[in-house]
Amino acid sequence: MSGTRASLRLSMAGLRTHKRRFAGTFFAVLLGVAFLGGTLVMGDTLRSSFDAMFGRATGGTDAVVRGDDMITTPGESFGTRRSVPTRLADEIDRMPGVAAAEPRIEGPGQLLDEDGEPVGGGGPPTLAGNWIADKDLNSYQIAEGRAPERSGEAVVNRGAAKAGGLDIGDTTTVRTPDPLKVTIVGISTFGGEDAMGQTTFTALTRADAEKHLTAEPGRATSIQVRAGPGESQEELVKTLTPALPEGIEAVTGQEVTEENQDQIAGQFLSGFTAGLLGFAGVAMLVATFSIYNTFAIVVAQRTRDNALLRAIGATRRQIVGQTLAEALVVAVVASLAGLAGGLGIAAGLQALFPAVGFPFPDGDLVVSGLSLALPFATGVLVCLASALAPAIRAGRTAPLAALRETAVDGSGSSRVRALTGGLLIAAGAGLTVYGAVPGGDSADPSVTLTVAGAVVTLAAFVVLGPVASAYAVRILGAPLRRMNGRLARRNALRSPKRTAATATALMIGVAVVSLFTVFGASLKSTMDQTVSRAFAGDVAVRVPAFGPESGALSPKVAPAVAKLPEVEHALGLGTGVARVDDGGTAHAEGNGGGRALTVTDPERMGDVLDLGAVEGSLTGLGTTGVAVSQSEADDHGWQVGSTARFTFTDGEKQPFTVRAVYDRADLAGDYVLTREAWQPHRMQDSDSLVAVAFRDGVSEADGKAAVEGVAERYGNPEVQTRDEFAESSAAGVDMMLTLVYAMLALAVLIALLGIANTLTLAVHERTRELGLLRAVGQTRAQLRAMVRWESVLVAAFGTVGGLTLGAFLGWAMTRATDSSGDGVFTVPPVQLSIVALVGITAGALAAWRPSRRAARLDVLGAIATE
Amino acid sequence: MTHATGTASVITGAAARVVDAVKVYGSGDTEVRALDGVGVAFPAGRFTAIMGPSGSGKSTLMHCAAGLDTLTSGAAFIGDTELGALGDKRLTMLRRDRIGFVFQAFNLLPTLTVAENITLPMDLAGRRGDPAWTDSLIDVVGLRDRLHHRPAELSGGQQQRVAVARAFAGRPDVVFADEPTGNLDSRSGAEVLGLLADTVRELGRTVVMVTHDPVAAAYADEVVFLADGRLVDRMEAPTADRVLDRMQRFVGEGPRSPRTARSLNDTAERKNPS
DSSP states (O other), X not given: OHHHHHHHHHHHHHHHHTGGGGHHHHHHHHHHHHHHHHHHHHHHHHHHHXXXXXXXXXXXXXXXXXXXXXXXXXXXXXOEEOOEETHHHHHHHTSTTEEEEEEEOEEEOEEBOTTSOBOSOSSSOEEEEEOOSSTTTOSEEEEEEOOOOSTTEEEEEHHHHHHHTOOTTOEEEEESSSEEEEEEEEEEEETTBSSSTTOEEEEEOHHHHHHHHSSSTTEESEEEEEEOTTOOHHHHHHHHGGGSOTTEEEEEHHHHHHHHHHIIIIIIIHHHHHHHHHHHHHHXXXXXHHHHHHHHHHHHHTHHHHHHHHHTTOOHHHHHHXXXXXXXXXXXXXXXXXXXXXXXXXXXXXXXXHHTTOOOOOOOOOOOHHHHHHHHHHHHHHHHHHHHHHHHHHHTOOGGGGTSOOOOOOTTOOHHHHHHHHHHHHHHHHHHHHHHSOSSSSOOOOHHHHHHHHHHHHHHHHHHHHHHHHHHHHHHHTTOOSHHHHHHHHHHHHOHHHHHHHHHHHHXXXXXXXXXXXXXXXXXXXXXXXXXXXXXXXXXXXXXXXXXXXXXXXXXXXXXXXXXXXXXEEXXXXXXXXXXXXXXXXXXXXXXXXEEEEEEOHHHHHHHBOOOSEEEOOTTOTTTEEEEEHHHHHHHTOOTTOEEEEEOTTSOEEEEEXXXXXXXXXXXXXXXXEHHHHGGGOSSOOBSEEEEEEOTTOOHHHHHHHHHHHHHHTTOOEEEEHHHHHHHHTHHXXXXXXXXXXXXXXXXXXXXXXXXXXXXXXXHHTHHHHHHHHHTTOOHHHHHHHHHHHHHHHHHHHHHHHHHHHHHHHHHHHHHTOSSSOOOOOOOHHHHHHHHHHHHHHHHHHTHHHHHHHHTOOHHHHHHOO | OOOOOSSOOOOOSEEEEEXXXXXXXXXXXXXXXXXXXXXXXXXXXXXXXXXXXXTSSHHHHHHHHTTSSOOSEEEEEETTEEGGGOOHHHHHHHHHHHEEEEOSSOOSOTTSOHHHHHTHHHHHHTXXXXXXXXXXXXHHHTOGGGTXXXXXXXXXXXXXXXXXXXXXXXXXXXXXXXXXXXXXXHHHHHHHHHHHHHHHHHHOOOEEEEOSOHHHHTTSSEEEEEETTEEEEEEESOOHHHHHHHHHHHHHTOOSOHHHHHHHHHHHHHHSOO
């Protein structure tokens, strides 16, 4: 017990004397914990705010009657259900125990602002629907003005009104997707907020909604039901269920609210939070190396002290305990400060989000025990774990070391290490490559294997670091011929382990940055290539949305464009959805499992799209034929003549004969159906793309202008040339990358703190040498340059390692996520050069303080240091 | 500047000197006058030893004369250059180009080889130096077979010989040596001292050495004695016995510290090994 107290006393004394040495560790832990805590608190706060908002908005609905089957296509968050006849609402309204029942009709509805530009969008849905008269059943409430009463009147939510500069009395257009002129008569709120997330919602009269938002009048998305007094939601559902036709279900309002909450929380927020947590993890991993390094150096510098302690009777355990106690104190203090910082970050974001146009629902910060305990525990554990190896090394100090000269630590390039690292890298790289590009024709790449391989490869880089650092510093430092540079090179070579650990922190940051850069660039090239390869037309009319998807377009655009004298071909492509039966019964029960269908005129597709090799014939598909992409055909074992069984959202099951198999699914999609075949199952008539080819001799500019003239009449969708089409398809990638870079800046900052800290410690360690150098004629400027060059060399080593690793893993991820096998791998030289430049410049910056401290050294004092 | 090569030559004038040098550390009660009005010139082409009991100010005198420390009042000169007038950068360049140093220990950079350590000041200046001169120095100090070794692979005596070669490599006006044999056994010490003396006599260089060891001082052409921050005596053509006698008188005049007395006794024992 008293022994523990002695170690504690020693560590407190050590901390007090060497506060500055731990500054780097302190900030590394603080930043990591703050980021982690801020993310968790913000996630909880967002979730609770959204939950509360949905509770308020949909709390008045006791039951919802809707299609019982939802088909979701991969990558889609909102599934599709069959529609419900509106007359059912009247029947339900008359039932006992029902206070009110109203149909809810909802569909795509892009609101345009005064200038004809779309409001909102770019990710969050842009919807239109009917204004539900019953206040409790309507999740929107009138905030200003009144409900729509006559045809052509509309209520828009306040968020959309603000974003579009729209006010009561203004007249504008909603693309439903047919352009519909509306006069705004009211402004609404959703559960007291300006919007549901960033969704825009334009409410029309019921008649307008039935006319414009559905394929045929008399169909509704669902029926909202309010229970009579004393009737519970469950009782209401029990009453309703027997009266419903087949394929229609009744669920409690509570259930729907929870589904909505799950959708926001489960898909949007979880993804968002998981992403942020991932970056927090990277930051923590980087911090690990900085912390390890600090303690390793402090222990090395304290060899004499520890040896003396051992000589006069301190046990190993006490020495280990002393170092760990120091780590614990730093960890606890830094983690507590980090928690405070995390709350600050969350509060700051809550204030910042609305300012940048992301409505953050009102509400206090939600600080759960977990979002405090987890970051705190992580901070403390990371710090202690990083200090463990140095602490054990301190415990092994021989008492005689007090009498020995401290030698230069040349370890780190042992044969065992080189061998272990070599094996690891072979295994890791092998696994990564195997996951990304499996042998054999039928094998699909595996993201799981690739990620596992990536982790092993990263570990190999860490193990090999000290071996590689010696070579790397020699090579990178070779151009440094002047004395300062040469001395810097020697200093960086002194302790390969230390140099490697310092550089590894930066390496990880740079590797993740490069990985995303390469992956993003490849994604963009792939999209670019997709468009330029598959698009055989001259211009495309579309509503660009986030990612490669498109928004809804009026089906009247294509015929109108086709009439233009400049145009040879104009083909509209619409989308549909169906569940595709594999032949088994696997899909009979669950939801989802849908496939997107392309609805068009298959015979004319070849005029504007390049389908590659086509087997069979695209003509005369009629209402029973389907064209399928090669990859889907392979997956299902289909050939021309096979039967594919589809289940549509209306519950209809229909076998289709595969009449053609084509190679390129880039723009055509995996399944192509005629409009006639889709007609009975459609929800709304719309196209997602109109591909246009000009007549010979029509210039791109003239043709585009002509098409734009038509587009203007249909709610002004964008008319894009091939290049613009390609570019806008990839626009989302740049946005994602910007976000990723912002997040990773933290990891790089922590790595820099690590470099600065290591340098400061090294300067302290080399006081006598620096004094000697100054005595024999090194000027202050030369000394600063020497320290700076060392930092730059270490940073360059980390940056080059990170670029290599990142480019390799970027290649692997590109391949692994590319199941179709025709993705492009691109190494963007400009972006990667910028990454390299930033890494190396950062090294120079990290040396700023240590080099100044070194230069301020008093020569005589340094020489006299005993 | 005249450089004598190969043969001994006497250059008139002082390579380094201090005039009315006063150095005060601290203030008030804790004030220590390390130098209290010292004036001394170190003639070019000579080997001068500075002796005195601990705390006599001999190290301070050397530091101030060599531009490593500044005087409180008075003036220090290297040749005709007054050091007090120079800023840090000029002072650094003066040390680099016109002064050589041999310290008691930690003279060498552990990361550089022997050869690199020798040419360090010239490399810092970005000068090639004089390869023939450097080459002859390497022979004089007898380290040709060790040129590519690291300091850690050398014995203490060898390390000091490298330091001597480094100090002379740039043909400085004066070499200051601060207890250069303090950490060496007597045999290695004798080698280093012989080297310093030979370089002065055969190659015409100037050396100023601080020591408390009468045997070491006996290698010098002249010994100046310091006590209580003042110059108290000078001795031409010293021998160990005479120096020891003179030093004993300091002790006789009142031992300043037990350490001085002990170190003098040690010296006496070393002089007469049983």
